[in-house]
Amino acid sequence: MDTNKVEDAAHEARGELQQAVGNGEDDVSTSAAGKARELREKANKLCSDTSMLVRTRTTESPLTALGIAALIGFLLGVMRASGRRTSNTPATRRRARDDVTKD
Structure with missing residues (x-):
């Protein structure tokens, strides 16, 4: 795992160097590419640490993790259900069908 951290630090440093070179030469594309590389490596490090x-x-505590996973699943289900604009009940379908036949 330590080799991954060393590689991440090296890639991040390379991005910072590329950004500095781009800034020194007033080359916007090199500077932007360096900043993008630096941010990508920071995101990879954050993901790895998380x-x-x-x-x-x-x-350490599998029951707590299970509870958190259940809560996240419940919240995602509530968000998905609240995002629906119409219900799919037989009465709703019947009203929609009646509205179409009236026209």
Whole structure:
């Protein structure tokens, strides 16, 4: 795992160097590419750290992790259900069919 952190740091430093070179030469595309590389490596590091933290916490207290996963699933279900504009009940379908036949 330490080799991954070293690689991430090296890639991030390379992005910072590329950005500095772009700024020094007033080359916007090189500077933007360097900033993008730096941000990508920071995001990868954050993702790696988060997954390691979740893995550690899950092994320490699996019931808590299960409860959190159930809560997230419930909240996603509520958000999905509230996003529906019409219900799909037989009465609603019948009214829609009647509206079409009236025209």
